[in-house]
Amino acid sequence: MEVSARAPGKIIISGEHAVVHGSTAVAAAIDLYTTASIRISEGDDGLLELQLKDTGLVFSWPIQRIKEMFSELGVPLSSSSPSSSPELMKLISILVEEQNIPEAKSGLASGVSAFLWLYTSIHGFKPAAVSITSDLPLGSGLGSSAAFCVSLAAAMLASSGALGLDFNHHGWLALGESELELVNKWAFGGEKIIHGKPSGIDNTVSTFGNMIMFRSGKLTRIKSNMPLRMLITNTKVGRNTKALVAGVSERACRHPDAMDAVFTAVDSISKELATIIQSPASDEISITNQEDKLEELMEMNQGLLQCMGVSHSSIETVLRTTLKYKLASKLTGAGGGGCVLTLLPKLLSGTVVDEVIAELESCGFQCLIAAIGGKGLEVCFGGDS
Structure with missing residues (x-):
C-alpha cells in the first residue's frame, strides 16, 4: 500500500535576523506543500529508490549493499528515537557519494543524506520506492527542506505503524498532538543533517501548521483568527x-x-x-x-x-x-x-x-x-x- 504525507512551507512574517539578537519573530505555515509518497516492497532484496519528481532525478541503492555496509561497520539501527552517530553519517555519506549527483545539483546531497538516515532508522532494510513532489522553490527561504523532512518522516512513520493511524481512512487525515510531536522530533533530526544547527522553527511550523512566536529558543504556537x-x-x-x-x-x-x-x-x-x-x-x-x-x-x-x-x-x-x-x-x-x-x-x-x-x-x-x-x-x- 502507498502512504503519502504532505507538509506545508513557511514564511517569517516578522522578526528575521533580530530573533538572533533576542527579539520575537513570527512564522506561519503557507498552503504550498511538499508531498512524500512511500511504497514498501516485500522481501529482503530489491532497491531503495528515491525519486525527486521536480528535478527529474532518481537515486537508488540495492538493499543488500546498504545491509552489508551497515553490518561491516556494526552500526546499530535505532528506530525508537532519532539519533545519528558519526559512524552512521560517514556510512551514509559514502552511499550518497556513490550516486554521482550532478555538480549543478550538489546542494541536494544533504537532503539525500537526511532521506537515507530517516529511512534506515525507521524502516531498516526493506526495499521501497519513495517519491517527492513540491510546490516550494528550493533554497528561497520558504522552508522547503523542513517540509521535505516532515513529509518524509511522517510517511515513513505512518507506513511503519508507529503513528497508530487508521489505514482504512479515505482522504487526507490530520494527526493528533502526540503523533505530531513524534514526527517533529524525527524531522528535526533530518533538518540537523541538512543545516547543522537549525532553530527548529521551520520543522515545527511545517508539522503543526498555523503560526509560531519564537523568542530566545522558546516556541509558542498561536492561532490566526483572520483570513490572510x-x-x-x-x-x-x-x-x-x-x-x-x-x-x-x-x-x-x-x-x-x-x-x-x-x-x-x-x-x-x-x-x-x-x-x-x-x-x-x-x-x-x-x-x-x-x-x-x-x-x-x-x-x-x-x-x-x-x-x-x-x-x-x-x-x-x-x-x-x-x-x-x-x-x-x-x-x-x-x-x-x-x-x-x-x-x-x-x-x-x-x-x-x-x-x-x-x-x-x-x-x-x-x-x-x-x-x-x-x-x-x-x-x-x-x-x-
Whole structure:
C-alpha cells in the first residue's frame, strides 16, 4: 500500500535576523506543500529508490549493499528515537557519494543524506520506492527542506505503524498532538543533517501548521483568527544566509546602541502583529482595519531590515513595484535576495493582483499566492492523494 504525507512551507512574517539578537519573530505555515509518497516492497532484496519528481532525478541503492555496509561497520539501527552517530553519517555519506549527483545539483546531497538516515532508522532494510513532489522553490527561504523532512518522516512513520493511524481512512487525515510531536522530533533530526544547527522553527511550523512566536529558543504556537493572503515573490537571487547573519552581528558590534534600538523595535512589531492576527475579525470593516495595521507593521519591519543591511537591489525592485499599487511588502527570511511578501487585502480586486504579478514576472521573478497560517501535516493512505 502507498502512504503519502504532505507538509506545508513557511514564511517569517516578522522578526528575521533580530530573533538572533533576542527579539520575537513570527512564522506561519503557507498552503504550498511538499508531498512524500512511500511504497514498501516485500522481501529482503530489491532497491531503495528515491525519486525527486521536480528535478527529474532518481537515486537508488540495492538493499543488500546498504545491509552489508551497515553490518561491516556494526552500526546499530535505532528506530525508537532519532539519533545519528558519526559512524552512521560517514556510512551514509559514502552511499550518497556513490550516486554521482550532478555538480549543478550538489546542494541536494544533504537532503539525500537526511532521506537515507530517516529511512534506515525507521524502516531498516526493506526495499521501497519513495517519491517527492513540491510546490516550494528550493533554497528561497520558504522552508522547503523542513517540509521535505516532515513529509518524509511522517510517511515513513505512518507506513511503519508507529503513528497508530487508521489505514482504512479515505482522504487526507490530520494527526493528533502526540503523533505530531513524534514526527517533529524525527524531522528535526533530518533538518540537523541538512543545516547543522537549525532553530527548529521551520520543522515545527511545517508539522503543526498555523503560526509560531519564537523568542530566545522558546516556541509558542498561536492561532490566526483572520483570513490572510500573501503574494510571495521569489527573486531567484541566491544568498549566503551565514554571511548575512554575520553581517548583522558585525553592524551590531559597530553601532551597539542604534542596533539595540532596531532590535527592540522589531520585537514590538512582532508582538503587535501576533496580537492583531489572533484577534477575531467579524466583518469586512474590522478585517480592513486589521489589514491596514498589518501593512504598516510590515513596512516598518522592512525599514528596520534595511537598517540591518540585509536588503538587496532585487528586493527593492519588488518593493517599488508593489508600492505603485499601494501594496505593502517586506523581505522574508535571510534577505539578500530570496523571497518578498506582499499582503493582498481581502477586498483587493483580482485584476490588480494579475497586473502586479505580470509586472513582477516581467522582471524575471517567480510569483506564488498563498493563504497564511493554515493546516500543518496531513497523511493519506492508498491512492487518494
